Amino acid sequence: xxxxxxxxxxxxxxxxxxxxxxxxxxxxxxxxxxxxxxxxxxxxxxxxxxxxxxxxxxxxxxxxxxxxxxxxxxxxxxxxxxxxxxxxxxxxxxxxxxxxxxxxxxxxxxxxxxxxxxxxxxxxxxxxxxxxxxxxxxxxxxxxxxxxxxxxxxxxxxxxxxxxxxxxxxxxxxxxxxxxxxxxxxxxxxxxxxxxxxxxxxxxxxxxxxxxxxxxxxxxxxxxxxxxxxxxxxxxxxxxxxxxxxxxxxxxxxxxxxxxxxxxxxxxxxxxxxxxxxxxxxxxxxxxxx
Amino acid sequence: xxxxxxxxxxxxxxxxxxxxxxxxxxxxxxxxxxxxxxxxxxxxxxxxxxxxxxxxxxxxxxxxxxxxxxxxxxxxxxxxxxxxxxxxxxxxxxxxxxxxxxxxxxxxxxxxxxxxxxxxxxxxxxxxxxxxxxxxxxxxxxxxxxxxxxxxxxxxxxxxxxxxxxxxxxxxxxxxxxxxxxxxxxxxxxxxxxxxxxxxxxxxxxxxxxxxxxxxxxxxxxxxxxxxxxxxxxxxxxxxxxxxxxxxxxxxxxxxxxxxxxxxxxxxxxxxxxxxxxxxxxxxxxxxxxxxxxxxxxxxxxxxxxxxxxxxxxxxxxxxxxxx
Numbered sequence: 001x002x003x004x005x006x007x008x009x010x011x012x013x014x015x016x017x018x019x020x021x022x023x024x025x026x027x028x029x030x031x032x033x034x035x036x037x038x039x040x041x042x043x044x045x046x047x048x049x050x051x052x053x054x055x056x057x058x059x060x061x062x063x064x065x066x067x068x069x070x071x072x073x074x075x076x077x078x079x080x081x082x083x084x085x086x087x088x089x090x091x092x093x094x095x096x097x098x099x100x101x102x103x104x105x106x107x108x109x110x111x112x113x114x115x116x117x118x119x120x121x122x123x124x125x126x127x128x129x130x131x132x133x134x135x136x137x138x139x140x141x142x143x144x145x146x147x148x149x150x151x152x153x154x155x156x157x158x159x160x161x162x163x164x165x166x167x168x169x170x171x172x173x174x175x176x177x178x179x180x181x182x183x184x185x186x187x188x189x190x191x192x193x194x195x196x197x198x199x200x201x202x203x204x205x206x207x208x209x210x211x212x213x214x215x216x217x218x219x220x221x222x223x224x225x226x227x228x229x230x231x232x233x234x235x236x237x238x239x240x241x242x243x244x245x246x247x248x249x250x251x252x253x254x255x256x257x258x259x260x261x262x263x264x265x266x267x268x269x270x271x272x273x274x275x276x277x278x279x280x281x282x283x284x285x286x287x288x289x290x
Numbered sequence: 291x292x293x294x295x296x297x298x299x300x301x302x303x304x305x306x307x308x309x310x311x312x313x314x315x316x317x318x319x320x321x322x323x324x325x326x327x328x329x330x331x332x333x334x335x336x337x338x339x340x341x342x343x344x345x346x347x348x349x350x351x352x353x354x355x356x357x358x359x360x361x362x363x364x365x366x367x368x369x370x371x372x373x374x375x376x377x378x379x380x381x382x383x384x385x386x387x388x389x390x391x392x393x394x395x396x397x398x399x400x401x402x403x404x405x406x407x408x409x410x411x412x413x414x415x416x417x418x419x420x421x422x423x424x425x426x427x428x429x430x431x432x433x434x435x436x437x438x439x440x441x442x443x444x445x446x447x448x449x450x451x452x453x454x455x456x457x458x459x460x461x462x463x464x465x466x467x468x469x470x471x472x473x474x475x476x477x478x479x480x481x482x483x484x485x486x487x488x489x490x491x492x493x494x495x496x497x498x499x500x501x502x503x504x505x506x507x508x509x510x511x512x513x514x515x516x517x518x519x520x521x522x523x524x525x526x527x528x529x530x531x532x533x534x535x536x537x538x539x540x541x542x543x544x545x546x547x548x549x550x551x552x553x554x555x556x557x558x559x560x561x562x563x564x565x566x567x568x569x570x571x572x573x574x575x576x577x578x579x580x581x582x583x584x585x586x587x588x589x590x591x592x593x594x595x596x597x598x599x600x601x602x603x604x605x606x607x608x609x610x611x612x613x614x
Contacts, residue, residue: 005475007537007594013476020523020532030312047314047535049559050523054535056313059570059599064592070319128354148533150316150558153425157533164522171526172561189561190523191533196316216415216426228315 002027002075004068009059012068015052020159020190024051025147026269027052029085029233030078031071040070048232050147050157050191083269088237089143089287091261092194095246096120096136096207100181105205111175119204122172123187138168139206142280144192146230154214154228158192158236161174161272161280167280181244183209185238196228210241210249211260221256229260237287263287291357292440293406296390299349302435303502304410304428305403307340308554309418316558317427319538320420323554323577324401324545326462327365329606331405333613334362334382336450336609341409342419344435346402350393351435353404355385359443359523360407360450366399366578367463379478380461384452399463399578417492422555450603460609467493468585470551472573476540477531477563484515485546489565489587496547496583502555505576506548507585513546513565525561533561539568541587551576552575 003015014031017024032048035055042061043126045055057067077108098118109115114122124135144158151157160167172188177200186203193203196214212220213229223229241249252258263286272279305328308321321343324326329339337343344351350368360396363370364378370377371392377383379402382609385391393402397449400577412419412430430439478486491508499506514530524530529545536542543549551568553581568576579585590598 002332006473006476006567007476008539008569009565009592009599010539010570011537013535018521018524018532020521023406044310045313045319047558049534051532052534054537056310056537059596060603064596078412149314149560150535151560152316152557154317154366155316169523189525189530189533201423214425216432228317231315233545262604 004072006064006068007054009064009081010056012055012071013052014054014065014071017051020051020147022145022159022269022272023083025145026083026085026157027078028053030083031074031083034074034078035071037073040254047150048148048173049150050159075271083214085233085267086231087235087265088262089237089283091237091239091287092182092209092211093211093241093245094140094185094207094240094242096237097132098208098246101184101205101208104177104181106177107179108116108173108177111118111173111177113171116248120206123168123204123206126170127168130169135208137184140240143283144236144238146232146234146236149230152197154196154230156194156213156234158228159190161191161235161276163276170204172202173204176200180205181208181213183213185209189284210246210253211258212253220253220257222259235265235283261287278284293443294354294356294582295435295437295441296352296354296441297437299346300436302344302346303421304412304430304435304441305345305420306342306377306418307422309416312416313558317425317560318422318554318556320422320428320502320554321418322403324365324403324405324574325572326602326606327401327403328405330380330456330460330609331362331364331403332409333609334364334454334456335405335407336447337405337407337409338498341405341444342402342412343405343410346404347400348396350388350402352390353388355387357371357387357443359385359446360452360609361385361391362405364403364456366402367397368399369394369397374476378455380456382450382454400580403579406443407450408443411442411444424555424559454613456609457612460605460612462574462605463578464583465564466584467573468518468579469588469594470575470582470585471569471588471590471598472541472566473569473590473592474566476537476566478565480515480528480563481565482514483566485515487545489513489549490589494549494585494587496579496581496585498581500579500581502553504550505554505579506550508548510549513543515546519547529563533559535559536564537559537567539570539573541566541568569595569598571595571602
């Protein structure tokens with residue numbers, strides 16, 4: 001049973017688990033989907049997170065205790081549901097060790113655990129990799145789940161789809177930076193992220209993607225329907241690219257010619273837990289078919 | 291016919307009552323920090339309560355009117371002047387074409403709400419004109435107001451009655467020592483009993499880092515945590531949690547040092563524990579706190595929180611009645 005608590009008189013906060021796991025994430029996603037479908041009068045925000053979620057409501061319309069009781073009832077139903085998701089897999093090009101995040105990380109060296117190396121040097125070393133190249137390969141070899149969207153404008157948090165013993169873990173900066181380039185691919189705890197806008201940040205910086213993921217003007221063709229690209233439950237495959245391809249994709253994005261490679265897939269948590277590498281291989285087949 | 295911005299003070303933004311519904315994507319509801327003041331200003335000039343106006347922090351703008359209008363300034367005691375002549379706050383004021391609205395020095399509070407008959411008619415984003423600069427939404431092309439801007443106005447309802455005031459007893463500003471009521475919860479259990487008591491005993495002070503995203507407080511004793519092995523993915527600091535959603539008004543205390551209360555432009559989530567949440571009835575007051583204001587957090591239960599919300603709703607009803 002999850003832990004239920006009030007966030008003032010306008011929020012119910014539900015911690016499914018203290019630890020991150022795909023099981024906790026699936027419960028959070030299933031329950032927030034159930035709340036959305038229930039269409040409860042007075043509910044104004046439905047926010048899934050990694051291993052928890054939050055509902056905002058108008059207490060003039062629904063009493064906080066009643067709101068909490070309804071959620072507890074829904075958990076009973078959600079528990080019985082099969083952890084299966086109709087979702088999509090997206091390929092995101094990443095230029096690792098790019099000059100822009102490098103320039104930024106050098107500017108904030110005194111806020112970092114390892115002032116003499118780069119963020120990637122540090123992450124590779126503390127995770128037991130022989131080289132930065134081997135670490136980068138581990139970062140993009142298996143796919144990732146978007147387990148939360150938030151912090152600021154459409155920023156995805158991603159959780160790697162590998163056994164816990166293979167999870168990369170890297171602490172955040174000792175003190176947050178005041179600057180991070182837009183579309184930086186970052187890392188903190190056991191989560192990757194893509195900074196959707198330029199600004200403050202505490203995650204380690206590994207590279208940058210040329211792909212726009214937040215466009216308030218909605219001029220990007222694949223963001224015409226909505227300004228935010230990612231939603232919880234999306235699966236992401238990082239694809240390493242070099243400077244030449246980064247420049248080419250950037251030009252395509254600016255000209256409105258870029259379309260991210262995307263395929264619809266069905267994901268079953270049971271199948272994944274039974275055979276992680278096999279499930280991931282099938283996802284890759286689906287992504288690169290045709 | 292627009293308003294011409296001659297100067298914009300320290301920070302003047304277009305705000306309304308915000309854009310709820312996108313917090314799950316990291317887009318906060320935004321809108322006026324002091325919603326009661328924004329509603330009152332709109333009511334005085336005959337606008338719908340959710341029309342867009344200006345929110346000015348500490349220093350007022352200078353605005354030239356190119357048509358006759360009714361204006362009202364509510365919230366902070368930032369006395370308006372029309373062509374240099376001092377005018378009352380919380381009152382519907384007539385401004386003639388060609389006249390300039392400017393402001394005297396701040397007397398009390400932090401944010402003044404300036405409503406103009408017809409409302410500011412910049413293009414809405416996701417259903418609101420509220421400025422959210424981080425996401426480049428609302429406002430003037432996604433940013434704060436700048437000198438040289440022309441702010442378009444909507445059509446006035448014509449129902450404003452210049453001279454009408456909001457009754458004194460309906461005006462709300464924090465006291466010399468601000469009292470913010472907090473419902474403990476969320477990750478409250480992470481604190482030791484001693485720290486739980488200390489948080490409410492100590493008098494805190496508003497820090498300089500106090501803006502639309504959140505207000506930081508200093509000066510209380512540091513808080514300590516119940517020892518535990520940190521859960522997988524939570525991070526090594528005892529104040530870290532597996533990244534989760536942040537309620538509006540939630541009080542996070544990174545490393546147990548300085549509490550931060552998240553406000554209308556909150557970041558929607560992150561990896562710091564929260565000890566509880568400022569109740570909805572007191573959120574407006576935070577927007578009126580100046581740096582260095584002594585602040586006492588007051589522990590309340592849900593019943594008190596809901597009663598306080600009712601009281602605030604009654605206040606809004608009283609304002610509607612007094613003006614209507």
